Amino acid sequence: MDTTTADPLVGRLLDGRYRIESRIARGGMATVYLALDIRLDRTVALKVMHRSLAEDPAFVRRFIGEAKSVASLSHPNIVHVFDQGTDTDVVYLSMEHVPGRTLRDILRDRGRLPAREALEIMIPVLAALGAAHQAGLVHRDVKPENVLMTDDGRVKVVDFGLARAIEATNQTRTGVMIGTIGYMSPEQVTTGGADVRSDVYAAGIMLFELVTGQQPYDGETPMSVAYRHVHDTVPAPSSFVHDVPPLIDTLVAHATAREPADRPADATAMLVAAVDAHRMLPRMSSPPTGGPAPRQS
Numbered sequence: 001m002d003t004t005t006a007d008p009l010v011g012r013l014l015d016g017r018y019r020i021e022s023r024i025a026r027g028g029m030a031t032v033y034l035a036l037d038i039r040l041d042r043t044v045a046l047k048v049m050h051r052s053l054a055e056d057p058a059f060v061r062r063f064i065g066e067a068k069s070v071a072s073l074s075h076p077n078i079v080h081v082f083d084q085g086t087d088t089d090v091v092y093l094s095m096e097h098v099p100g101r102t103l104r105d106i107l108r109d110r111g112r113l114p115a116r117e118a119l120e121i122m123i124p125v126l127a128a129l130g131a132a133h134q135a136g137l138v139h140r141d142v143k144p145e146n147v148l149m150t151d152d153g154r155v156k157v158v159d160f161g162l163a164r165a166i167e168a169t170n171q172t173r174t175g176v177m178i179g180t181i182g183y184m185s186p187e188q189v190t191t192g193g194a195d196v197r198s199d200v201y202a203a204g205i206m207l208f209e210l211v212t213g214q215q216p217y218d219g220e221t222p223m224s225v226a227y228r229h230v231h232d233t234v235p236a237p238s239s240f241v242h243d244v245p246p247l248i249d250t251l252v253a254h255a256t257a258r259e260p261a262d263r264p265a266d267a268t269a270m271l272v273a274a275v276d277a278h279r280m281l282p283r284m285s286s287p288p289t290g291g292p293a294p295r296q297s
Contacts, residue, residue: 007023007031009023009031009033009048009090010022010023010033013038014035014046014085014087014090014092015085015086015087015092017037017038017039018035018036018037018038018044018046018092018094019035019036019038020033020034020035020046021033021034021035021036022034024045027145029049029050029053029162030047030048030049030050030053030162031047031048031050032045032046032047032048033045033046033048034046034097035094037082037094043097044082044094044095044096044097045079045094045095045096045097045098046092046093046094046095047092047093047095048090048091048092049063049091049092051089053091054086054089054090054091055089060086060091063084063091063162064084066160066161066162067081067084067093067161068084069135069136069137069160069161070137070160070161071083071084072135073131073132073135073137073160075127075128075131075132076124076154077124077125077127077128077131077154077155077156077157078128078131078132078156078157078158078160079095079096079098079148079156079157079158080095080096081093081094081095081096082094082095082096095158096156098148098150098156098158099150099151100148100149100150100151101148101149102144102145102146102147102148102149103121103144103145103147103148103149103206103210104143104144104145106144106149107144107209107210107213111213112210112211112212112213112241113210113211114211115211115244115245115247115248115281116278116281116283118207118210118211118248119207119248119274119277119278119281120278121147121149121155121210122203122206122207122210122274123271123274123275123278124154124155125142125147125155125157125203125206126203126267126268126270126271126274127267127271128155128156128157128267129142129157129196129199129200129203129266129267130266130267130268130271132160132267133196133199133266133267133268134266134268137160137161138194138195138196138198138199139157139159139160139161139199139202140161140188140194140198140199141159141162141180141183141202142157142183142199142202142203142206143180143182143183143202143206144206144209146158146159147206181222181225181226181229182205182209182215182217182225183201183202183205183206183215184202184226184229185197185198185201185202185229185260186201186229186230186258187260189226189229189230190230195260196265196266196267197260197261197263197264197265197266198260199266199267200255200263200264200266200267200269200270201255201256201257201260201263203255203267203270204234204251204252204254204255204256204263204270205234205256207237207248207251207252207255208234208237208252208256211237211241211244211248212237212240212241212244213241214240216234216235216240217229217232230258233258234252234253234256236249236252236253237249237252245281247277247280247281248277250277251270251273251274251277254270254273255270
């Protein structure tokens with residue numbers, strides 16, 4: 001944890017309620033702090049939007065609306081949003097604090113995961129997305145950085161609605177796209193539009209990455225990666241790592257179909273397929289013996 005005292009918000013009482021104790025993480029859109037809600041005497045995570053966003057009225061309006069929608073979601077695999085507010089120049093979300101690591105951290109440490117373990121992570125992710133989809137919400141930014149793994153093995157999805165709020169702004173999207181483009185569906189690239197099947201596509205890319213240790217496409221620029229999402233067919237994970245079971249290849253192929261109509265109808269439909277695949281995989285899955293295979297061109 002980054003507890004730097006140079007951060008001007010550390011030590012500040014926000015909105016007369018949240019005492020900021022330390023900085024946890026800094027990302028492209030926001031900085032996350034550990035804070036104490038002195039009204040309820042509980043520890044929370046405060047996500048504070050970067051100043052460039054906080055000063056954009058269109059973003060703030062959309063952010064408030066999205067926060068209200070997300071706060072209405074109640075699911076064990078969704079990080080609960082408690083509150084949203086502004087304090088002078090600070091725009092923030094108060095959220096459930098989830099001690100643990102992101103799925104990105106785990107991939108960085110381990111390289112790739114056995115198929116059964118990958119599905120055991122994807123199943124709660126899909127359950128979370130499915131609950132949101134049934135409530136009429138699209139995540140729009142499904143990626144390992146937005147999946148939290150608790151110390152006791154629970155899986156939580158975070159940052160519902162933030163990407164939609166960003167799209168309301170006049171900020172350049174390039175900086176936002178750099179971290180996200182690897183999971184962006186063809187329709188998001190070509191039209192900027194997203195529905196529940198765009199989340200399904202991103203979940204398929206994430207499953208590919210879990211079992212291979214890499215994304216299907218790389219490129220020198222976000223635009224070159226985006227081009228491949230639009231024009232290429234996502235390769236089978238087994239063409240990168242030869243011991244990936246055919247069931248995983250099938251799941252990935254269905255989820256990442258270029259045409260939204262050819263994908264599972266929503267995350268719940270993909271969840272059913274993932275549960276079926278998990279049931280059919282052999283129980284003993286030997287761990288990966290090394291890093292990912294050489295990237296296919």
